Amino acid sequence: MSTEAIDPKTLDSYECGACGYVYEPNRGDNTQDVAAGTAFEDLSENWRCPVCNARKPRFSNIGSINSPSGFKENLKYGFGVNTLTPGQKNLLIFGALGLGVLFFLSLYGLH
Numbered sequence: 688m689s690t691e692a693i694d695p696k697t698l699d700s701y702e703c704g705a706c707g708y709v710y711e712p713n714r715g716d717n718t719q720d721v722a723a724g725t726a727f728e729d730l731s732e733n734w735r736c737p738v739c740n741a742r743k744p745r746f747s748n749i750g751s752i753n754s755p756s757g758f759k760e761n762l763k764y765g766f767g768v769n770t771l772t773p774g775q776k777n778l779l780i781f782g783a784l785g786l787g788v789l790f791f792l793s794l795y796g797l798h
């Protein structure tokens with residue numbers, strides 16, 4: 688029955704990568720005459736972070752902060768970065784060290 692073109696729940700929030708400010712479409716940005724309900728994608732290219740003046744590309748989609756799916760997506764992102772990187776780094780370091788030691792020993796073994 689509703690004639691609303693935009694469902695507020697489907698609008699994603701965006702977080703400023705420079706200062707952590709979160710643009711919430713449901714609230715808009717009253718410092719730059721952005722009406723509530725304006726999607727981040729519909730903001731002017733001249734729009735800047737109201738806190739630190741960062742441009743739109745510095746922002747990243749953090750999903751709808753009111754929905755569990757957006758939160759989950761955010762968690763998954765942090766989880767992947769935090770667990771994979773140290774493991775791969777260790778594997779690389781120990782793998783290289785092990786190969787180096789084996790190579791070194793084999794050279795000595797030949798003499």
Ligand SMILES: [Zn+2]
Pocket residue numbers: 703704705706707708736737738739740741
């Ligand atoms: Zn900012």
